[in-house]
Amino acid sequence: LKCPSNKKRFRFIICKLPKLKSQIYPGATSYYADKDTNEWGPPENYLITIYSLQKSFFFFCNDQKPGETKSHGNRAQAKDVTFFGKTSGFWLIHSVTRFPSNAKYSYPKNGEVYGQSFLCVTMKTESIGTFAEAMKYIDPAVYQMNLPKNFSDRFLFLKELKILKKKNNPNSSLIQTFSSIGSLKFYDFLKTKKYDGDIVINVRELKIGGSKFGNNKNHSKCAVSQKETKPLVCIADINRQESQKKRAGGALCFENLKIWKLFEKSILNVEDCDA
Numbered sequence: 001l002k003c004p005s006n007k008k009r010f011r012f013i014i015c016k017l018p019k020l021k022s023q024i025y026p027g028a029t030s031y032y033a034d035k036d037t038n039e040w041g042p043p044e045n046y047l048i049t050i051y052s053l054q055k056s057f058f059f060f061c062n063d064q065k066p067g068e069t070k071s072h073g074n075r076a077q078a079k080d081v082t083f084f085g086k087t088s089g090f091w092l093i094h095s096v097t098r099f100p101s102n103a104k105y106s107y108p109k110n111g112e113v114y115g116q117s118f119l120c121v122t123m124k125t126e127s128i129g130t131f132a133e134a135m136k137y138i139d140p141a142v143y144q145m146n147l148p149k150n151f152s153d154r155f156l157f158l159k160e161l162k163i164l165k166k167k168n169n170p171n172s173s174l175i176q177t178f179s180s181i182g183s184l185k186f187y188d189f190l191k192t193k194k195y196d197g198d199i200v201i202n203v204r205e206l207k208i209g210g211s212k213f214g215n216n217k218n219h220s221k222c223a224v225s226q227k228e229t230k231p232l233v234c235i236a237d238i239n240r241q242e243s244q245k246k247r248a249g250g251a252l253c254f255e256n257l258k259i260w261k262l263f264e265k266s267i268l269n270v271e272d273c274d275a
Contacts, residue, residue, distance in 0.1 A: 013235060013259065015040070015220060016116040027112030035184070035256050040266075057128070057151045058083040059161065061140035063247075064097035066108070071097065076138035076193075076248035079237040084125045084151070088181060091131055093237050093252050094118040095221045102144035117220035119235035119252055122181045130178040130188060132157055137174055137190050138248040139164055171195050189234070190250040202240070202271035223251070224263045231260030 012034040019027035031040035059082045064071040071077075081092040081100060095118075096111040123131075132155070135142075145161065152159055173195050176188040203215060221236035233256060238249025 012120055013233075014118040014120075015222070016111070016118075018115045019113045033259050033262050035258065037262070038258060040262060054146065055148050055150060056083060056085045056146070057089070057148065057158065058144070058146045059131075059135070059142065060100065060102055060144035061135070061142045062097060062099065063141050065141065065143040066098045066101045068098065072141040073247070075141040076250075077238045077244060078135075078138055078140035078249050080131075080135075080140065082131055084123075084128055086150075087125055088122060089125055089128070090120055090122045091252070092118065092120045093235055093250075095237055115220045117222050117235050121184075121186060121252065123178070124181060127178050128155055129157065130176050132161060133176065134188055134190055134250060135161055136164065137192070138250060184254060187232075187253040188250060189236075189253060191238075191248060193246050193248045196245055203267050203269070221251070222263060223253075224260055224267075228257070228260070228264075231255050231257045233259050233263060 012032060014030050014032050016028075016030045017023070020029075023029045033040060059080070062079045063073075063075055063077050079094050079096065079099070081094075083089045095116045096108065098108040099111055100106070142161070142164065147158055147162060171194040172192050174188075174190040176190070178186055178188065180186060221238060223234040223236070225232035232253055234251045234253040236249065236251030238244070238247065238251070
């Protein structure tokens, strides 16, 4: 991906703040970070047109599709957008329900109230199998997919994404590894709906870009490791509410000390382990 300054970005994170009265544009304030940033900053405009590229592969899934009022509780709690051309593409994992539209770009009103998170990773097209395996494992609610012949002939397994079926997966999890363009290593953590393990502590309050907000205003799905010696950062699309533990989902994670420090110093208060 390239931004207006013509700098290439192989991975970037955007955290949207919840709707606060102090904001100039309430509900539309976002902050950006990549591997080279030391502080949260304003996002640059990334202009990506995928709707008219019929010779490319793209895939949209969301457990609450655009225009719907109820979520697909029997499917994975997954929100992904993927686009691949002949040699490269991207995988976007995010937390916003009813997003994006499958007709034209628009941001839903329901996404303004709470904090949200986005992670975009650029990948070589030859790595598309990692994404496909993740989708087959968790069984998401798909609402848009374009599989041109040049892709179905080249990657036969992509045809399976058109007929995703519920699987009686056991109580299990899966970890995949892959590299982005630029050789950045990623970990893809996935769980079935029967997996009930939990290894994280709830964050009660955050401060990003000078704005404080509690977890009751936060719909983002972010996690960081507790130790600086292993600076792991994760962006996910699955809730950790008790009622949602029965659903499949996943997270994309990577190691980067600068981004880890951004998140770590944004945490003001965490829940006790025994809470």
